[in-house]
Amino acid sequence: MLFASLVLGTAAALVSPVNGTVSDIAAAGPNGPLKGTITGDAGAVGTVVLILPGSGPTDRNGDSPLGIKAATYRLLAEGLAQNGIASVRIDKRGLLASAAAVPDGNAVTLGDYVTDTKSWIAAIRQRTGARCVWLLGHSEGGLVALATAASGAEHICGLVLVSTPGRPLGVVLKEQLGANPANAPILDAANRAIDTLSAGQRVDAASLPPPLATTLFRPQIQGFLISEIAVDPAVLIAKASKPVLVIQGQKDLQVSVADAHRLMAADPSATLMLLPETNHVLKQVASDDRRANFATYADPNLPLAPNVVKTVAHFIEQQGK
Numbered sequence: 409m410l411f412a413s414l415v416l417g418t419a420a421a422l423v424s425p426v427n428g429t430v431s432d433i434a435a436a437g438p439n440g441p442l443k444g445t446i447t448g449d450a451g452a453v454g455t456v457v458l459i460l461p462g463s464g465p466t467d468r469n470g471d472s473p474l475g476i477k478a479a480t481y482r483l484l485a486e487g488l489a490q491n492g493i494a495s496v497r498i499d500k501r502g503l504l505a506s507a508a509a510v511p512d513g514n515a516v517t518l519g520d521y522v523t524d525t526k527s528w529i530a531a532i533r534q535r536t537g538a539r540c541v542w543l544l545g546h547s548e549g550g551l552v553a554l555a556t557a558a559s560g561a562e563h564i565c566g567l568v569l570v571s572t573p574g575r576p577l578g579v580v581l582k583e584q585l586g587a588n589p590a591n592a593p594i595l596d597a598a599n600r601a602i603d604t605l606s607a608g609q610r611v612d613a614a615s616l617p618p619p620l621a622t623t624l625f626r627p628q629i630q631g632f633l634i635s636e637i638a639v640d641p642a643v644l645i646a647k648a649s650k651p652v653l654v655i656q657g658q659k660d661l662q663v664s665v666a667d668a669h670r671l672m673a674a675d676p677s678a679t680l681m682l683l684p685e686t687n688h689v690l691k692q693v694a695s696d697d698r699r700a701n702f703a704t705y706a707d708p709n710l711p712l713a714p715n716v717v718k719t720v721a722h723f724i725e726q727q728g729k
Contacts, residue, residue, distance in 0.1 A: 440508030448494030460549030657686030
């Protein structure tokens with residue numbers, strides 16, 4: 409997930425209420441294991457989706473200490489299992505149960521996440537016997553999915569890009585920050601910082617207002633921002649040689665329908681699904697009230713918006729993999 413608009417403002421296997429089981433799964437990391445959860449009977453169905461999380465300290469359920477408790481990935485995994493599709497959701501290297509993978513979870517690049525995704529593909533295939541793995545990337549996770557496919561990674565069935573930016577990160581960040589009136593006092597400083605990072609240079613945090621210096625542009629994550637800002641999602645998707653589904657909520661305050669259309673323009677063979685009354689965390693929102701929209705980010709009891717799971721499941725089933 410991208411959080412610019414919000415600047416101010418491991419157990420044993422368990423019996424699951426969904427089809428199949430919920431159990432631990434691990435993949436090889438640089439210094440220690442990467443950890444995740446597999447939901448559904450992957451050995452029986454033969455179709456497995458790897459859910460790649462959004463930005464920041466987002467956990468395998470789609471939650472974050474930055475105020476996100478929507479449980480989006482857990483709900484998605486349970487819904488897919490009910491449709492006979494197994495999934496793996498993960499903790500990022502250096503964070504949570506994957507803390508042993510690297511000493512510092514902030515000292516990463518987009519390329520590092522591509523390496524981890526390839527490791528997950530190998531581990532999933534070994535565990536389940538699946539011929540290939542679907543990559544479902546949410547928000548920033550969509551960029552990881554695209555970069556992995558563009559790197560020539562093997563054994564990818566296809567890509568499902570959910571709420572994924574279609575423009576370079578610097579452009580999206582400027583738009584997100586500018587869309588929140590509360591950010592007006594820090595907007596000029598933020599835009600200058602984005603321009604500096606886009607040029608491949610670090611920003612002196614001491615020159616930034618506190619909300620920016622301690623959150624969006626804190627020194628620990630500037631290396632990652634530089635690596636991601638350099639990437640154009642449209643260039644990456646143009647290299648895709650696998651089936652691609654682009655899913656975009658029409659009530660998303662962080663990634664726009666224009667992003668989805670830019671991805672489609674770069675890969676006309678992809679399939680686009682626009683979901684009405686659906687926001688960035690895939691919850692249903694009827695009004696245009698920003699507070700009501702963001703309130704859904706903290707409610708794990710809200711189900712996913714209608715047709716989210718059905719759209720993903722139907723597309724995968726259509727591909728016959």
